[in-house]
Amino acid sequence: MRTLSKRNRLLLSAVGLFVFFGAWEASVRTGFLPSGMVPAPSSLWQAWLDEVHGGFWQQAIVDSLSHYSLGLLVGSIFGALLGLLCGMVAVVDGLLEGIVRLLRPVPGLAWVPFAILWFGLNTAGATFVIAISVFWINFYAAYAAVRSVDPEFYELAAAFGHGSFWGRLFKVVLPASAPGVMAGLRTGLGQGWMSVVAAELFGVPGIGARMMQASSLLATDVVVVYMLTMALLYALTDFLFGFVSSYILRWQP
Amino acid sequence: MNGSGSVACLEDVGLSHDGGQNFILRHVSLSLQQGEFVALLGPSGVGKSTLLRVFMGLSKPTEGRVTGANQSAAGVAAGQREAGKRRAQALVFQDARLMPWRTVLGNVMFGLEGLALTREEKQARALAALRLVGLEGEGGRWPRRLSGGQRQRVGVARALTVDPDLLLMDEPFGALDPITRGALQDELLKIWLQTHKTVLFVTHDIEEALKLATRIVVLSGAPAGITGELRVEDTQKDPNSSAFKVYTARLRAMIAGEPDPGGAPYWHSAEI
Numbered sequence: 001m002r003t004l005s006k007r008n009r010l011l012l013s014a015v016g017l018f019v020f021f022g023a024w025e026a027s028v029r030t031g032f033l034p035s036g037m038v039p040a041p042s043s044l045w046q047a048w049l050d051e052v053h054g055g056f057w058q059q060a061i062v063d064s065l066s067h068y069s070l071g072l073l074v075g076s077i078f079g080a081l082l083g084l085l086c087g088m089v090a091v092v093d094g095l096l097e098g099i100v101r102l103l104r105p106v107p108g109l110a111w112v113p114f115a116i117l118w119f120g121l122n123t124a125g126a127t128f129v130i131a132i133s134v135f136w137i138n139f140y141a142a143y144a145a146v147r148s149v150d151p152e153f154y155e156l157a158a159a160f161g162h163g164s165f166w167g168r169l170f171k172v173v174l175p176a177s178a179p180g181v182m183a184g185l186r187t188g189l190g191q192g193w194m195s196v197v198a199a200e201l202f203g204v205p206g207i208g209a210r211m212m213q214a215s216s217l218l219a220t221d222v223v224v225v226y227m228l229t230m231a232l233l234y235a236l237t238d239f240l241f242g243f244v245s246s247y248i249l250r251w252q253p
Numbered sequence: 254m255n256g257s258g259s260v261a262c263l264e265d266v267g268l269s270h271d272g273g274q275n276f277i278l279r280h281v282s283l284s285l286q287q288g289e290f291v292a293l294l295g296p297s298g299v300g301k302s303t304l305l306r307v308f309m310g311l312s313k314p315t316e317g318r319v320t321g322a323n324q325s326a327a328g329v330a331a332g333q334r335e336a337g338k339r340r341a342q343a344l345v346f347q348d349a350r351l352m353p354w355r356t357v358l359g360n361v362m363f364g365l366e367g368l369a370l371t372r373e374e375k376q377a378r379a380l381a382a383l384r385l386v387g388l389e390g391e392g393g394r395w396p397r398r399l400s401g402g403q404r405q406r407v408g409v410a411r412a413l414t415v416d417p418d419l420l421l422m423d424e425p426f427g428a429l430d431p432i433t434r435g436a437l438q439d440e441l442l443k444i445w446l447q448t449h450k451t452v453l454f455v456t457h458d459i460e461e462a463l464k465l466a467t468r469i470v471v472l473s474g475a476p477a478g479i480t481g482e483l484r485v486e487d488t489q490k491d492p493n494s495s496a497f498k499v500y501t502a503r504l505r506a507m508i509a510g511e512p513d514p515g516g517a518p519y520w521h522s523a524e525i
Contacts, residue, residue: 152346152350153350156350159309159311159344160340160363160364160366160411161340161367162367167367171366175352175355176352251353251354251355251356251397252353
């Protein structure tokens with residue numbers, strides 16, 4: 001594939017977006033797409049303003065962000081830590097292998113009944129569901145990252161007096177597995193937003209709940225407003241994370 | 254065997270990875286004297302690196318005994334190590350083995366972490382080591398930006414900065430181009446004359462061994478043992494001298510396990 005300059009890529013992606021929204025608007029206006037089923041892009045602006053004036057939009061963002069960030073934090077930390085531990089300590093790895101195989105295929109959404117039962121229809125319940133789905137991504141990313149650490153670095157650490165578990169952890173495993181762990185965190189960042197909708201579908205207030213309300217009123221324009229809101233929030237968090245990540249991994253080519 | 258000048262000593266060491274069925278090393282006795290530059294010469298894969306790791310304490314011998322530098326009577330130096338300011342040994346790897354996530358200075362400082370030094374002392378010692386290997390002012394660079402020769406200089410600086418009694422080098426210049434290798438050999442000799450470190454230098458290159466070492470120990474066979482030993486005087490280091498050619502032939506024979514053709518002084522058999 002021929003590579004494009006950064007400027008040309010940006011330009012092309014803007015053109016793509018323009019064509020996409022243009023074609024969408026045209027199909028609704030010409031009646032190719034029924035306006036009851038698909039809102040015209042031109043109607044989104046007004047729908048967004050109404051949501052903002054009512055204060056729903058801001059509140060939904062605050063609510064969702066609080067589930068999102070807390071769930072992300074808990075899921076990422078526990079997932080990465082357990083992944084590192086399993087990657088480093090064969091006994092822990094062996095001990096947990098069966099449990100991991102058992103629980104891994106259960107999707108985050110399947111935990112909703114328990115989330116409601118254990119935490120109720122509140123922030124904690126939604127946080128739990130988000131945390132679980134983020135947990136596995138970080139677990140496997142960290143595990144794989146530790147496993148791929150070049151064993152020669154362990155020998156180096158031992159040669160210079162850092163052969164203990166903690167020496168290996170801090171001098172080798174953490175820095176060497178940082179790229180993999182960071183990639184896991186980044187994937188979790190996106191997965192977290194998907195789980196926000198899932199976690200809120202059962203009634204915890206936030207963007208997902210607001211979308212459900214709007215769709216039950218057939219207010220498709222409001223649904224799309226929140227879809228775009230979520231895309232924007234994801235882009236923003238990913239962008240900010242990219243900064244942090246490229247600073248931490250500045251040693252990489 | 255462990256005289257007052259001995260820095261480290263192997264006594265009848267054997268090493269097996271399968272509990273004594275097959276030995277990699279067998280009946281190896283080698284004593285390193287304070288200030289000597291010993292080249293450990295042998296064919297690739299014979300177990301030279303393994304022997305180095307036994308000295309380093311990274312491999313435990315199945316048989317025999319390793320006496321480390323801590324038994325040496327190097328008064329002040331030993332006192333300093335007890336206070337945790339130095340390490341008994343330091344290793345230079347064939348592949349330099351720099352941590353890509355640390356800068357050049359960070360890699361050199363790695364050896365000092367855990368020693369009883371203040372941050373300023375560590376920094377000062379790391380910078381001094383970088384100066385010694387000719388990388389002054391390069392401390393802020395990332396390893397991936399360095400050439401092979403520069404990377405190996407950092408590896409040498411990392412080992413020197415801990416001020417070891419014994420400097421172990423595992424074919425450190427083996428992967429370099431001949432021009433860089435020659436330059437680094439010259440610098441290593443200069444550093445050795447400045448610091449009076451005891452050096453054990455693994456190589457499979459006869460010329461390199463003759464150029465650098467004051468004593469050459471030949472390791473060969475399976476299981477590997479010491480099959481010969483030569484002292485090298487300064488007059489025998491000239492590649493154009495007849496002594497150099499005689500020594501080269503003798504070392505070849507020792508490596509191949511053939512009888513020693515003889516022809517120069519200071520030869521002793523390894524059978525003790």
